[in-house]
Amino acid sequence: MGTEEKGGQKTAEASKIAPATGKLGVMVVGLGAVATTLIAGVEAVRKGIAKPIGSLTQMGHIRLGKRTDNKSPMIKDFVPLADLNDVVFTGWDIFEDNVYQSASHAQVLDKDLVEQLKPYLETIKPLPAVFDQYYVKRLAGTNVKTGKNKRDLAEQIRADIRAFKKTVDRVVVLWAASTEIYIEKTAVHESIEAFEKGMENNDIAIAPSQLYAYAAMKEGVPFANGAPNLTVDFPAMVELSKLNAAPVCGRDFKTGQTFMKTVLAPALKARLLGVRGWFSTNILGNRDGEVLDDPQSFKTKEESKLGSLDYIFQPELYPDLYKDLYHKIRINYYPPRGDDKEAWDNIDIFGWLGYPMQIKINFLCRDSILAAPVALDLVLFMDLAKRTPELRSLGVQEWLSFYLKSPQTAEGLYPEHDLFIQSMKLKNTLRHIKGENLITHLGLEYYD
Numbered sequence: 001m002g003t004e005e006k007g008g009q010k011t012a013e014a015s016k017i018a019p020a021t022g023k024l025g026v027m028v029v030g031l032g033a034v035a036t037t038l039i040a041g042v043e044a045v046r047k048g049i050a051k052p053i054g055s056l057t058q059m060g061h062i063r064l065g066k067r068t069d070n071k072s073p074m075i076k077d078f079v080p081l082a083d084l085n086d087v088v089f090t091g092w093d094i095f096e097d098n099v100y101q102s103a104s105h106a107q108v109l110d111k112d113l114v115e116q117l118k119p120y121l122e123t124i125k126p127l128p129a130v131f132d133q134y135y136v137k138r139l140a141g142t143n144v145k146t147g148k149n150k151r152d153l154a155e156q157i158r159a160d161i162r163a164f165k166k167t168v169d170r171v172v173v174l175w176a177a178s179t180e181i182y183i184e185k186t187a188v189h190e191s192i193e194a195f196e197k198g199m200e201n202n203d204i205a206i207a208p209s210q211l212y213a214y215a216a217m218k219e220g221v222p223f224a225n226g227a228p229n230l231t232v233d234f235p236a237m238v239e240l241s242k243l244n245a246a247p248v249c250g251r252d253f254k255t256g257q258t259f260m261k262t263v264l265a266p267a268l269k270a271r272l273l274g275v276r277g278w279f280s281t282n283i284l285g286n287r288d289g290e291v292l293d294d295p296q297s298f299k300t301k302e303e304s305k306l307g308s309l310d311y312i313f314q315p316e317l318y319p320d321l322y323k324d325l326y327h328k329i330r331i332n333y334y335p336p337r338g339d340d341k342e343a344w345d346n347i348d349i350f351g352w353l354g355y356p357m358q359i360k361i362n363f364l365c366r367d368s369i370l371a372a373p374v375a376l377d378l379v380l381f382m383d384l385a386k387r388t389p390e391l392r393s394l395g396v397q398e399w400l401s402f403y404l405k406s407p408q409t410a411e412g413l414y415p416e417h418d419l420f421i422q423s424m425k426l427k428n429t430l431r432h433i434k435g436e437n438l439i440t441h442l443g444l445e446y447y448d
């Protein structure tokens, strides 16, 4: 074709995306810093108090056709997404605090703003959670369900979802709860039957997050995992996801340090600059930081953060540049900073003839301010996936890798970590489901 655009004719399929009519119910597991910043933020935007900065679904445009066509509609006008005014929140937490109290505790947003939104925020009260301190050592709460075994607990979550479904038109579940301890996949994760038996036997490799995901899958509801726990990325869950047309994606919101890493590493790689070492450290003082101070929860996070460089640099293809790269990650709990995380990266690189150089990054970020728009986009796009015939039975929604530190893929497929490849993949997926030409950036036709 020799054009900058390629692919999809307008297909009949494109017109089959169901419209986003009615209310979208968002059930958030864990009403902590990220969740309350998301919920308060959406309400502030609805009231016209603030803008949804950082959200592709709310502020992003998408180019269609040739560069000379000057056609770049807003994404939310191009694909049918739920309107923020139609979004209804609820959630689960082990603490009884309503969203106003929890947002006040998290101290992410200014007190003035939280007070302004108080009448709305205090109407959202957490449902009792499924929790077990074995999986999150640093937390203890009383708003917790009891049941005869894990399967019974999962059935109680299903009942919560069904009850909420009666009040809205569609539901999405988002995990924004604490990071659980590191768990390896075992035989219980291999099939739906093994998993169901495992729940009945209270198998130790089945953590609470997996029970929420199972419940969502059984109810045909999409589930996005914002934390690094083993929750949806195993055969039993993917099988259920496909069977019940309940899209899944995970894991771990890509927000601060890894966001920067997946921007800078592809640039170094593109210019064939070598990297000897990458040392990343953080100080963080919120409840997430406290949970991650436990070595077993930290291990889960560490695994999630470590993967990106290996995949981006491909040391097996470029041994002269990346074979012995030393990659170290530290997270230090430091209460005085609260949610205002500070991250430092020292990168030892080398160039022409092996001459060494250094790069330093010092990112003074706000953890939940970066995470909230990511969470919002994931929820709205997962709802879109559920309404899109071509996407809803795929299981894993790899096109949402853009938002995730450790993107889930089909079995045997390596994940794409490069932020710009991820961004292209996401936008081309939107073009594809709408029957628009894909954009390859070839562009020879401008010189014919």
Ligand SMILES: NC(=O)c1ccc[n+]([C@@H]2O[C@H](COP(=O)([O-])OP(=O)(O)OC[C@H]3O[C@@H](n4cnc5c(N)ncnc54)[C@H](O)[C@@H]3O)[C@@H](O)[C@H]2O)c1
Pocket: 029, 030, 031, 032, 033, 034, 035, 092, 093, 094, 095, 106, 129, 130, 131, 132, 136, 139, 141, 176, 177, 178, 179, 180, 208, 209, 226, 227, 228, 252, 253, 254, 255, 256, 286, 287, 288, 291, 367, 368, 370, 371
């Ligand atoms: N903020 C970011 O930039 C960012 C980035 C990537 C991932 N994350 C992950 O997102 C998650 C939330 O982060 P946060 O800063 O909001 O943490 P937080 O500690 O403020 O909130 C987590 C909430 O989850 C609740 N919880 C724990 N286990 C639960 C369970 N089984 N059921 C229901 N509720 C449960 C806790 O009581 C708490 O209120 C963490 O796992 C974190 O690692 C955050």
